[in-house]
Amino acid sequence: MRVYLAKNLREANKNSAADNRKILGEHGVLMVNMMGSPGCGKTSLLEETLKRLSPKYRLAVIEGDLYTAEDAQRLKPWTSEIVQINTEGACHLEANYIGHLLTQNSPSLLDAEILFIENIGNLVCPAEFDLGEDIRVTLLSVTEGNDKPRKYPLAFKETGAILITKLDLLDYVNFNLERATLDLKIINERSVIFPLSAKTGEGVETWCNWLESLLKKKRK
Amino acid sequence: MHELSIVSSLIEIIATDAREKGLQEVTFVRLIIGALSSANPRAIEFALEHAKSGSILEGASFEIVVEEAQSKCVNCATLFEPQLPFLMCPSCGTPSSSFEKGREIYIDYYEGE
Ligand SMILES: Nc1nc2c(ncn2[C@@H]2O[C@H](COP(=O)(O)OP(=O)(O)OP(=O)(O)O)[C@@H](O)[C@H]2O)c(=O)[nH]1
Ligand SMILES: [Mg+2]
Numbered sequence A: 001m002r003v004y005l006a007k008n009l010r011e012a013n014k015n016s017a018a019d020n021r022k023i024l025g026e027h028g029v030l031m032v033n034m035m036g037s038p039g040c041g042k043t044s045l046l047e048e049t050l051k052r053l054s055p056k057y058r059l060a061v062i063e064g065d066l067y068t069a070e071d072a073q074r075l076k077p078w079t080s081e082i083v084q085i086n087t088e089g090a091c092h093l094e095a096n097y098i099g100h101l102l103t104q105n106s107p108s109l110l111d112a113e114i115l116f117i118e119n120i121g122n123l124v125c126p127a128e129f130d131l132g133e134d135i136r137v138t139l140l141s142v143t144e145g146n147d148k149p150r151k152y153p154l155a156f157k158e159t160g161a162i163l164i165t166k167l168d169l170l171d172y173v174n175f176n177l178e179r180a181t182l183d184l185k186i187i188n189e190r191s192v193i194f195p196l197s198a199k200t201g202e203g204v205e206t207w208c209n210w211l212e213s214l215l216k217k218k219r220k
Numbered sequence B: 001m002h003e004l005s006i007v008s009s010l011i012e013i014i015a016t017d018a019r020e021k022g023l024q025e026v027t028f029v030r031l032i033i034g035a036l037s038s039a040n041p042r043a044i045e046f047a048l049e050h051a052k053s054g055s056i057l058e059g060a061s062f063e064i065v066v067e068e069a070q071s072k073c074v075n076c077a078t079l080f081e082p083q084l085p086f087l088m089c090p091s092c093g094t095p096s097s098s099f100e101k102g103r104e105i106y107i108d109y110y111e112g113e
């Protein structure tokens, strides 16, 4: 016999993401899913962000990493609410891992006002998996080159904010900020773009203010 | 390499459905992979051959069809095959349209007895 299913293989992930969104909504937690290439500066920016926001807000972090807990260690000074997920080679986080943490292993994550997720360093796969986040953020460092938005458009198309990082290195690399901004605007006209540097702190305040405004909107 | 997670969810969905219908074995599966789904058909095929052993799909063969992507212009509603990165509408030139087809991976049907 032939059985027509027309069943989407990412449906399970979509359902878990919807569950997560509901739980986060009930607790008023703003979840921020951060993705970008290996070494684009996710953890460095999180350090600077937590440094600025932790005096005012309860913050938590889920650190996705293939094998190590090094990034989680770097964030310890700013919050004790850090959970490490080692994917043992898997290239992205999935919504059911996050759901498992929220409902079973680490329900105290729901006491936070902002929950950051550092996704696995990868510009392709994480974009395919909704985690139930309120906002998806894609980082692009100036050292990666101008062509990355054109080469990996899907990572930039389906995101709410694009952070152009390591701005302090702009003079040393042939990254054309105007051209990149233009390309990004064409690929994703809705996204906001923040150029910034975790090293000098330039632009970090603006990004933090934006997060605060999202949080206020959510908890209103 | 998220092909493995796609494949394990395929096997789980079909195995559950086949068991509910009282089938003994699954012989054939037709799978549709969107051209812009970020999954590689060959890698899926390879993963399937490995993952099926020991399951109700052990003896199954697979047909994998790549579905062309389709976009709809946000401005003039023209349907067209999108060219990355800008997804420019061929009739009015507006960029950044949404996808109608080609981002998903789904099971069309399976056969069993
Ligand atoms: N000059 C400069 N270097 C930076 C900046 N941000 C990060 N870096 C450096 O870039 C390297 C990678 O930074 P991380 O923050 O670890 O990057 P990541 O994206 O978390 O990396 P993975 O988690 O391994 O994918 C480190 O050597 C940082 O010191 C910046 O704003 N300016
Ligand atoms: Mg990191």
Ligand SMILES: [Zn+2]
Pocket: B073, B074, B075, B076, B077, B078, B089, B090, B091, B092, B093, B094
């Ligand atoms: Zn058009």
